[in-house]
Amino acid sequence: MTHWIPVCTVEDIPALGARRVAREHGLDVAVFKAADQRLFALLDRCPHKGGPLSQGIVFGHSVACPLHNWNIALDSGQAAAPDQGQTPRFALKVEHGLVYLDAHELDTLATEAKRPLAGPAARLDCSGPARRACPGAASGAC
Ligand code: FES
Secondary structure, three states: OOOEEEEEEHHHOOOOEEEEEOOOOOOOEEEEEOOOOOEEEEEOOOOOOOOOHHHOEEEOOEEEOOOOOOEEEOOOOEEOOOOOOEOOEEOEEEEOOEEEEEHHHHHHOOOOOOOOOOOOOOOOOOOOHHHHHOHHHHHOOO
């Protein structure tokens, strides 16, 4: 039996926009509202390079990713051809103006997905031998 938990009201979600629902583990879930008031829930991660779909532009029953403009179907998470890929979709229901998500899916679905670092920078591991060789560590700069 599905255990539904309320995450927001329908009015909390802007038309042609999204609201992010934080999870204890894993990336946020984006809840979208289309122009016809239908709601959809997807992992807030583009299947291309991890862009935040919640910040994309909703049109019809799709969202255009803000990073490279891939179009993702809101009802399936599938990228529109010729692009390929799919972002996980979450079950959603609306009752009495409240939006509910499945508690089990929130705890378990795609919790291992990470958002890649953007741009040319990368996080360095400045521990162990790498720290001793780092000129910044020697000078006390880091
Ligand atoms: S990350 Fe979404 S289109 Fe590239």
